Amino acid sequence: MSQKEPDFWVLEYVTITQDPRTGLVVAIGGIDRAADILQRTGFLSAPGPRGDYHRLPHTLPFEEQRLKATAASHALLTAGHSVHLDPALNTLATPDGDRDAALRYLAQLAERTFAAKTSSEVAEVLTEIAAPVHGLLPLVREVVVRAWNAAIRQDAHGEEADPVARLGDTTDSLSHAAYLIRLARDHVGGTPREPAAPSLPPGPAQSPVARRR
Numbered sequence: 001m002s003q004k005e006p007d008f009w010v011l012e013y014v015t016i017t018q019d020p021r022t023g024l025v026v027a028i029g030g031i032d033r034a035a036d037i038l039q040r041t042g043f044l045s046a047p048g049p050r051g052d053y054h055r056l057p058h059t060l061p062f063e064e065q066r067l068k069a070t071a072a073s074h075a076l077l078t079a080g081h082s083v084h085l086d087p088a089l090n091t092l093a094t095p096d097g098d099r100d101a102a103l104r105y106l107a108q109l110a111e112r113t114f115a116a117k118t119s120s121e122v123a124e125v126l127t128e129i130a131a132p133v134h135g136l137l138p139l140v141r142e143v144v145v146r147a148w149n150a151a152i153r154q155d156a157h158g159e160e161a162d163p164v165a166r167l168g169d170t171t172d173s174l175s176h177a178a179y180l181i182r183l184a185r186d187h188v189g190g191t192p193r194e195p196a197a198p199s200l201p202p203g204p205a206q207s208p209v210a211r212r213r
Helices: 031-042 062-078 099-115 118-132 134-153 162-189 208-212
Strands: 013-018 025-028 044-048 053-055 082-085
Touching: 013 062, 025 062, 031 044, 031 053, 031 062, 062 082, 099 118, 118 134, 118 162, 134 162
Parallel strands: 013 082
Antiparallel strands: 013 025, 025 053, 044 053
């Protein structure tokens, strides 16, 4: 017995997006009730090659267009319509990716350091950088360890080339750098000095360069 395909009412599905050619923020699809909601939230009705569509005034600043597009999508959803809102227009979503968020975080650390007026404020920034588990340098070290192991697995010759081996060696340097930063933090913050950092292996396997020492 064949399974019947569900009905998909294309015209009841509203897509709100920015047209890449014209830059217009447009709403396509929907029935009359959706048109009423779009017009109440600032969209204008306009004729198109395949029927009427809705768009925002092109003179609006982009941030205001995003606000109106987001408001329209939520009004449509509340009224029971199916809506796709372009993520770039959604003011309630993260406007950029994880990489940009990380860059903002680093810039904020630099600003905090520049604006620091007490030794404890400087120590707080150094802790963010070098804390043993969640500090930036230990996290970077973990990424380098994984990249080093991945490079070994992907080596077509089945041997660890010297540059790849040296990549493994950098993990010791990162661990040592984090240790030195924590010493500086303890000195600036007036906290007891931590014990000497143990020598940490770069990962599950010992690098050939390290084995040759």
